[in-house]
Amino acid sequence: MTIHAGMTAPIAPVASEATDAPAHVRIVEVSKRLGDFAAVRNISLDIKRGEMLTLLGPSGCGKSTTLRLLAGFYQPTEGEIFLGDTRITMLPPNQRQMTMVFQEYALFPHLRISENVGYGLKRRRLPKAQAEARIAEMLELVGLATSGEKYPHQLSGGQQQRVALARALAVDPEVLLLDEPLSNLDARLRVRLREEIVRLQKVLGKTMVFVTHDQEEALSISDRIAVMKEGRIEQLGTPDEIYFKPRSRYVAEFVGTANFLPVDVLDAGTIRLGSKNLSFAAGRAPGAATLMARPHALKLTEGGSPAAIPELRGVIERKAFHGSTTRLWAKTSFGDVIVDDPNSRGWPIGAQIGIEIDTNQLHVLGADD
Amino acid sequence: MATQVIRGSANPRAKNGAVRIERSVTLLYLIVLALLVMFVVYPTLTVLRYPGLEDYADMLGRVRWQRAALNTVVITVLSTLSSTLVGFAFAFAATRRDIPGAKIFGLLSVLPLFAPPFMIAFAYILMFGRQGLISRHVLGLDLDIFGWHGLWLAQTIAFFPLASMILKGVLEGIHPSAEQAALTLGATEGAALRTVTLPLVMPGLIGSMLVTAITILADFGNAVVIAGNYPVLATEAWFMMEGLADLKGAAVVVGLLLVPAVSLFLVSRSLLGRRSYSTVTGRGSTMDQIKTPALLKWSVMAICSIVSGFVVLLYAGIVYAGLANTWGTDWSLTLRHWREALTYSDALWSSILIGLFAGALTAILGQIAAFLKSRHLPFRPLLDFLSVLPGALPGVFIGVGFVLAFNNPPVELAGTIWIVVLALGFWHLPLAYQATSSALDQIHRSIEDAARDLGASELRLVSDIYAPLLARSLMASFLQSFVRSVSNISVVVFLVAPGNVMVTFVILQMIGGTDWSGAAALTTFLLIITFLCIGLASLLAGRASTQSRGFQP
Numbered sequence: 001m002t003i004h005a006g007m008t009a010p011i012a013p014v015a016s017e018a019t020d021a022p023a024h025v026r027i028v029e030v031s032k033r034l035g036d037f038a039a040v041r042n043i044s045l046d047i048k049r050g051e052m053l054t055l056l057g058p059s060g061c062g063k064s065t066t067l068r069l070l071a072g073f074y075q076p077t078e079g080e081i082f083l084g085d086t087r088i089t090m091l092p093p094n095q096r097q098m099t100m101v102f103q104e105y106a107l108f109p110h111l112r113i114s115e116n117v118g119y120g121l122k123r124r125r126l127p128k129a130q131a132e133a134r135i136a137e138m139l140e141l142v143g144l145a146t147s148g149e150k151y152p153h154q155l156s157g158g159q160q161q162r163v164a165l166a167r168a169l170a171v172d173p174e175v176l177l178l179d180e181p182l183s184n185l186d187a188r189l190r191v192r193l194r195e196e197i198v199r200l201q202k203v204l205g206k207t208m209v210f211v212t213h214d215q216e217e218a219l220s221i222s223d224r225i226a227v228m229k230e231g232r233i234e235q236l237g238t239p240d241e242i243y244f245k246p247r248s249r250y251v252a253e254f255v256g257t258a259n260f261l262p263v264d265v266l267d268a269g270t271i272r273l274g275s276k277n278l279s280f281a282a283g284r285a286p287g288a289a290t291l292m293a294r295p296h297a298l299k300l301t302e303g304g305s306p307a308a309i310p311e312l313r314g315v316i317e318r319k320a321f322h323g324s325t326t327r328l329w330a331k332t333s334f335g336d337v338i339v340d341d342p343n344s345r346g347w348p349i350g351a352q353i354g355i356e357i358d359t360n361q362l363h364v365l366g367a368d369d
Numbered sequence: 370m371a372t373q374v375i376r377g378s379a380n381p382r383a384k385n386g387a388v389r390i391e392r393s394v395t396l397l398y399l400i401v402l403a404l405l406v407m408f409v410v411y412p413t414l415t416v417l418r419y420p421g422l423e424d425y426a427d428m429l430g431r432v433r434w435q436r437a438a439l440n441t442v443v444i445t446v447l448s449t450l451s452s453t454l455v456g457f458a459f460a461f462a463a464t465r466r467d468i469p470g471a472k473i474f475g476l477l478s479v480l481p482l483f484a485p486p487f488m489i490a491f492a493y494i495l496m497f498g499r500q501g502l503i504s505r506h507v508l509g510l511d512l513d514i515f516g517w518h519g520l521w522l523a524q525t526i527a528f529f530p531l532a533s534m535i536l537k538g539v540l541e542g543i544h545p546s547a548e549q550a551a552l553t554l555g556a557t558e559g560a561a562l563r564t565v566t567l568p569l570v571m572p573g574l575i576g577s578m579l580v581t582a583i584t585i586l587a588d589f590g591n592a593v594v595i596a597g598n599y600p601v602l603a604t605e606a607w608f609m610m611e612g613l614a615d616l617k618g619a620a621v622v623v624g625l626l627l628v629p630a631v632s633l634f635l636v637s638r639s640l641l642g643r644r645s646y647s648t649v650t651g652r653g654s655t656m657d658q659i660k661t662p663a664l665l666k667w668s669v670m671a672i673c674s675i676v677s678g679f680v681v682l683l684y685a686g687i688v689y690a691g692l693a694n695t696w697g698t699d700w701s702l703t704l705r706h707w708r709e710a711l712t713y714s715d716a717l718w719s720s721i722l723i724g725l726f727a728g729a730l731t732a733i734l735g736q737i738a739a740f741l742k743s744r745h746l747p748f749r750p751l752l753d754f755l756s757v758l759p760g761a762l763p764g765v766f767i768g769v770g771f772v773l774a775f776n777n778p779p780v781e782l783a784g785t786i787w788i789v790v791l792a793l794g795f796w797h798l799p800l801a802y803q804a805t806s807s808a809l810d811q812i813h814r815s816i817e818d819a820a821r822d823l824g825a826s827e828l829r830l831v832s833d834i835y836a837p838l839l840a841r842s843l844m845a846s847f848l849q850s851f852v853r854s855v856s857n858i859s860v861v862v863f864l865v866a867p868g869n870v871m872v873t874f875v876i877l878q879m880i881g882g883t884d885w886s887g888a889a890a891l892t893t894f895l896l897i898i899t900f901l902c903i904g905l906a907s908l909l910a911g912r913a914s915t916q917s918r919g920f921q922p
Contacts (some may be wrong), residue, residue, distance in 0.1 A: 034656065073657060093552040093659075100553045106546035112566040119564075120554030163548075169555060248906055 022084075024049035024207045025070065027173060029233075031067055032078030039065040041231035042079070047175075048223075050205045052198065054359045056218040057228035057254070063211045065086050066228070070209060071095045083174060099168035103180040106158045107152040107369075113139070114148035120171035138166040141200065158189045165197070170203065178210045182217065194221055216254040216280045219243060228250045239245050242363065243293075248369040252292050257336050260296070261312075263291040263364065271364065274311030278357065282364035290365040295327060295340035297361035300347060308354025312337060330355070347352070385557030389412070391827045395780050398741050398752075401734070403753040408795045412770030417627075419773050420516070428621040435599040438625075441586065444601060448524035449582040455525060456532025456581070458672040463533075464540040466655040467664055468671070480684060482530045483899050485856035485873060486590030488892055490523040495593060495889065496692050500697035502686060515597030523591040524761065525775055526679060532581045537865035539573030544723040552659055553654040559662045570638060579637035586630055587763030594880055602626045606765045607862055620773065621653055623766040635762035678898035687896070690889030705717035706890035713891065714876055720872040721854050721898065723789050726853030731845050735801020740831060743809050760799035764859025767796045772863050784866035792864060793854040800853075802845030808842040848906040 023046035032040040040062045046052050049191060054064035069072045072093035080089045093255045099120065099173045107116050114135050122130040139145050141163040144155075152160055161181055162330055168176055178197070184192040195222040198221050199207050212218050213253065218225050219239040227250075235247040246252035249260060272278075273291060282289060301308050312330035325340040330353055337355060428434050459478040462468045481489060497504040497514055504512045514522075543566060553559035586893035589603045596604065603626070606619040661669075691710075694701045738756045742749060758768070771792040775782040812835070820834050837844075859875045865874045872891055879888035 003538075056482040066658075071549070073549060073552075073659075092557075093549070094555050094557055097552060100550065102550060104544055105545055106544065106550040108547060108551075108565055117553065121502070123551075123555035123560065167550075167554065177553075216709075354789075 003128065006131075022049075023047060023082075024051075024084065025209075026080075026082040027066070027070070028080045028082070030066075030076045030081060031076055032069055032071060033077045033175040034074075036066065038231055039315075040069065042229075043233055045226060045236065046231060047209060047313050049207055049209060051223040052201050052208045052210060052221060054210045054222040054225045055210060055228055056212060056215060056216040056225050061228040062231040063213075063228050065231075067100075067179055067209060067211045070175070071098055071100050071177050097169060097171040097241075098177055100166050100177040100179060101164045101181045101184050105152070105157070105164045105184070107160055107163055107167070111150050112143065112148065112174055113150050113152065113155070115168050116163055117167045119167060120251055124171065128252070131297055134170055135151075137172045139163075141169070142166045142196075143242070156315060158193055161185065161193060163202065164194075168271075169200070169206070170256055171331075174207065176206050176208045178208060182212070190217070197221065200341075219255065224289075227254060245363050246292065246365070248365065249290070249292075251364070252363075257295055257338055259293045259295065260365075261291045261293065261334055261337075263289050265289050267366065273357070274309050276309050278359055279361055280364075282361045284364055284366065288367045288369065290367055292363045293357060294361060295338045296325070296342075297358045298337065298339045299356045299358065300328065300330075300339055301356050303352035303354050305354045305356070307356045309357065312355040314353060314355075316347055316349050316353060317345070319349060371867075378418065382652050382840035392423040393828050394674060394741070394744060397737065397828075398744075398746055401741060402748075402752065402755070403740055404734070405738075405752075405769050405795075406585050406590075409755055409759055409798075410721050412767070412774040415774040416766065416770045417624050418618050420617045424607055424617050424621050425625070428625065430616065433600065434605065434622070437602050437605050440517070441602045442522070443608075444520055445582055445597075447517075447521050448528065448585045449485055449578050451521065451643060452528040452581050452585070453532045453536075453578050453677050453762045455529035455672060456534075456577070458537050458669045459529065459676075460536035460540055461536055461669050462673050464655075465661050465666075465669075466658050466667060470670070474673045474677060477680050478530050478533050478673075480680050481528075482526050482534075483896070483903065484527065484684075485876075485892060485895055486527070486588070486592045486858055486874075486881070487877065488590075488687060488856075489527040489683060490519070490595035491639075491888065492686045492890065493519065493526075495696065496682055496686040497883060502689070502696075503682070503835040505697075506700075515599075517596075518864055519595040519597070519705070520592060520599065520601075523595050524585055524588055526530070526676070526683065527591055528584055529587070529676065531584060532577050534587030535577035535580060536570070536573065536891050539570055539577070542573075543569050543922050545654070545659070547623055548659045549657060549918075557662075558660050559665070561659060562665070564663070564785050567569065574637060576637050577639040583633045583637070583761065586626070587859070589763075589765055589862075590706040591876065593858070603763060603765055603859070606769060610769075610863065615771075616773070619769050623769045623833045626763055627761075627766060630763055631761045635786060638757070642886055682898075687889050687892050691893040692890075693886065696885050696889075703807040706886040707893075709887060710890040710894060713872065716875050717870045717894065719786060719869055723786050723793065723869070724851045724855035726786070726790040727797065727854040728794035728847045730790065731797040731801045732847035734794070735798055735846050736805050736843055736879070737806035738798070738802050739809055741834060744827070757799045758797050762796065764796065764857065765863070768860040771860075772898065783864075784868045786869045789861060789869050789871070792859055792860050796851070796860060797853055798848040800849050801842075804842045804846050804849075805839060806837050812838055838885060844909055848902060851902060855898060856895055 005364050017301045025047040025250060026191050027043055027045040027293055030043050043062075043066060055066055057063050062206075064080060065074065069076055072088070072091055075090055080087060081097065082088065083097065085317070108119065111119065112249070117135045117138050118131050121134060126134070126335065135148065136145070139148055144159060144162055145265070146241055147159065147163075152163065164181070181197070182194055185193060194217055197208075200206070207303060210218075210221065219242070222239055224236060224238055225242045227242060229250055235251045236240060243255050246255065249284050252258040252260075261273060264285050265286045266272055266277065267286060269279055269281055271280050271289070271291070272284050299324065311334055312332045314330045314337070316328050317331050318329040320327045322340070326347075328339045328341055328347060332355070337354065347353065423618060435824055437872045452592050461475055463471050463478075494501070496502050497512055499505065499511065499513065501512065504510045509519050547565050549562045552558070553566045556564065567858060574776060575755055586605055589607070592601050592604045593607070602622060606622040609615040609622060610619040624856065690696050690700050692704070692705050694703045694705070735756075738752060742756070746752070762770075771788055773782075774780075775788055775791075782791070796897070816828060817834060820830055861874055862877070865871070873894060876891045879885070881890070
């Protein structure tokens with residue numbers, strides 16, 4: 001095991017917002033190989049006390065491995081993990097004060113709900129009366145006060161996952177780890193339970209690390225999101241930053257639909273899109289770059305509108321009704337452009353259109369990002 | 370179902386919602402039921418009805434029977450416990466990532482499954498008996514291994530693979546996240562195994578003990594070779610028929626043996642059928658397994674190593690005994706016994722022929738019965754019950770049953786190979802039936818719906834969909850039934866006649882006449898046949914499975 005400077009010297013905050021509070025959990029230059037596969041590559045991440053941090057990415061990106069490294073199921077091949085000031089890199093899972101909620105619930109099927117919730121208390125040899133009070137409190141918290149005598153198989157999937165939450169929170173862990181806890185639930189229940197998790201997190205002020213591949217879930221519940229790719233953290237930021245100011249096409253496309261248009265950055269306040277100059281602070285050195293525009297940042301106009309970008313004039317090819325908006329695909333000289341139109345009735349297929357751009361919702365990437 | 374699209378004759382449901390059955394399927398169903406009644410129900414009832422009530426009462430009062438009954442209880446309990454312990458160790462070693470040697474332990478733990486039922490006891494005598502290579506000539510000991518302790522050890526080695534196979538499935542059914550959850554909640558690895566894994570394994574463990582107990586209760590081969598003056602029920606019937614020509618007594622003994630056998634069978638079925646605690650959400654990755662506590666890990670490895678060594682020794686003993694000049698005095702190698710064994714080519718040929726026919730009967734009938742079970746037919750539970758019932762019947766019961774049922778007109782088969790083929794074919798039916806049923810369960814209903822939608826008739830489904838997809842389970846069933854038939858002794862001893870002498874019977878007589886070298890040579894031949902078939906079958910099965918993926922017409 002290599003000794004890191006990071007063990008003594010303070011680690012520069014990786015967070016996009018500067019913060020004075022010391023990190024609750026610090027992952028310092030951690031790598032993990034699983035056989036021949038480099039599952040996690042040199043990750044550093046500070047998790048703040050009381051925050052909901054989401055690890056987001058497709059399968060195989062290393063998010064679950066990172067969670068297992070935190071839980072102690074895996075030991076890092078390199079790097080260190082700290083809980084507060086304590087180095088926990090090699091500590092076994094049962095001594096880490098971090099509990100986990102699993103995708104497949106992982107309730108103990110042979111134990112009653114109350115015994116499931118009380119399992120960790122029993123391991124900590126809590127006196128019976130205290131344990132019972134705690135179990136009742138936890139079941140109350142997740143809205144299952146009357147189900148204590150039942151067995152897991154008598155509950156629905158959503159209820160089982162609430163029990164798993166109660167069980168993990170009952171021991172008052174330092175950190176709660178959630179491994180795709182909603183993936184086995186149907187869509188409606190998923191939304192309800194995720195709101196409940198956020199509520200619990202705010203009420204209890206608990207530090208939580210949440211793993212998911214569902215970008216909508218991540219955007220809606222997180223204080224911060226770490227988007228992962230091939231074992232690395234591609235971007236760390238608030239949901240707003242991740243969505244509107246992605247660092248790369250990868251992030252932009254993973255968290256939503258995006259149009260990418262070639263632009264030239266002319267100076268600090270101007271970019272050139274096709275033959276039109278837009279006043280926009282790209283925050284980049286002059287030169288070729290890529291403009292990222294979400295479908296709702298674009299607005300359809302009549303083909304001849306003077307505000308429209310000449311190169312983005314085109315024809316509506318396809319449309320899909322989304323309820324509050326209609327998504328339209330327009331063929332332009334810059335290729336297919338996707339626009340979300342709040343006026344669901346307008347624009348028939350085949351209509352000649354122009355496109356205007358809301359410069360408040362744009363973001364410029366490097367040409368190679 | 371109300372929204373189901375009605376499309377021509379391919380729809381399985383008639384307008385009133387009741388299921389329509391095609392005539393050809395009904396006919397097939399009736400034929401199968403008739404066969405089951407004829408060759409399962411009829412012999413069973415014949416055995417039970419052959420003696421009078423007073424014969425049963427008389428037997429219960431006999432001291433010899435009481436002793437055998439008590440011995441049977443004792444040895445069944447002992448061997449079941451030890452087989453389960455060893456089987457658990459092997460299953461545990463096979464399913465834990467951090468226990469090394471999974472491959473080699475796995476291989477050695479299935480070897481006894483392919484041994485003829487008397488082989489373990491015989492090999493044990495060869496290696497550890499009075500003239501034993503190890504006991505006498507390596508260690509210089511004078512051991513008497515005949516009796517309960519010899520039987521106990523032989524049965525443990527012979528039957529732990531059965532327990533291991535069942536328990537492996539049980540352990541694999543436990544998702545690693547249950548143990549992980551326990552760990553994050555503060556449990557040590559040991560505590561997690563004790564408070565989570567063990568309770569989850571318990572129903573399967575008990576179920577596996579019951580299944581193992583049924584087999585041990587009915588174990589004829591090891592008992593007849595090594596039990597010596599320790600009478601047990603499985604061999605009593607044969608001694609009565611062989612020694613005393615007391616057919617009534619034999620019927621009473623096997624009839625009474627049926628009581629514990631069927632009881633264990635029914636309990637085990639309800640236990641293992643209850644799906645118990647196996648997780649529904651797939652198996653999870655072995656990467657997620659928690660660490661095995663050191664003490665447990667080393668105990669398991671010690672058990673597996675010792676037993677594996679023993680298995681190797683026993684197999685080596687058989688092969689060497691067939692090649693050594695005179696066991697006990699002249700250890701030099703010779704092919705003399707092999708040449709002499711070849712003079713029994715008639716018996717070898719009968720064994721192979723009977724094995725082929727019985728295997729085919731089992732595999733085909735099992736496949737058909739399993740297919741019929743998946744149809745919406747009336748009296749399905751009856752079909753199911755009759756198809757698994759033979760699994761509860763001890764071999765000696767089947768033997769006596771076929772002697773009594775088919776020795777006289779109207780169906781007189783005595784002395785032909787067909788009586789043996791039918792007895793073994795129907796006795797092994799549950800193997801094929803259950804294997805095919807579970808394979809069928811894995812074929813998604815929608816595959817069948819798609820075929821019907823495209824116009825396939827019900828029988829057409831069998832040839833177009835099921836047969837290709839089930840080729841592997843058909844092959845496996847045939848192989849299993851063939852191997853077991855060729856090496857069977859418990860049924861065969863009752864049916865043997867000049868026209869159908871099988872190798873196993875010859876071997877048994879040789880062991881009795883202390884022609885150990887000849888017996889060992891013939892047993893080696895049996896092993897060669899067995900392993901050749903396994904090799905061939907796994908080759909075929911491999912090809913069949915790639916074909917079914919490619920779906921060539």
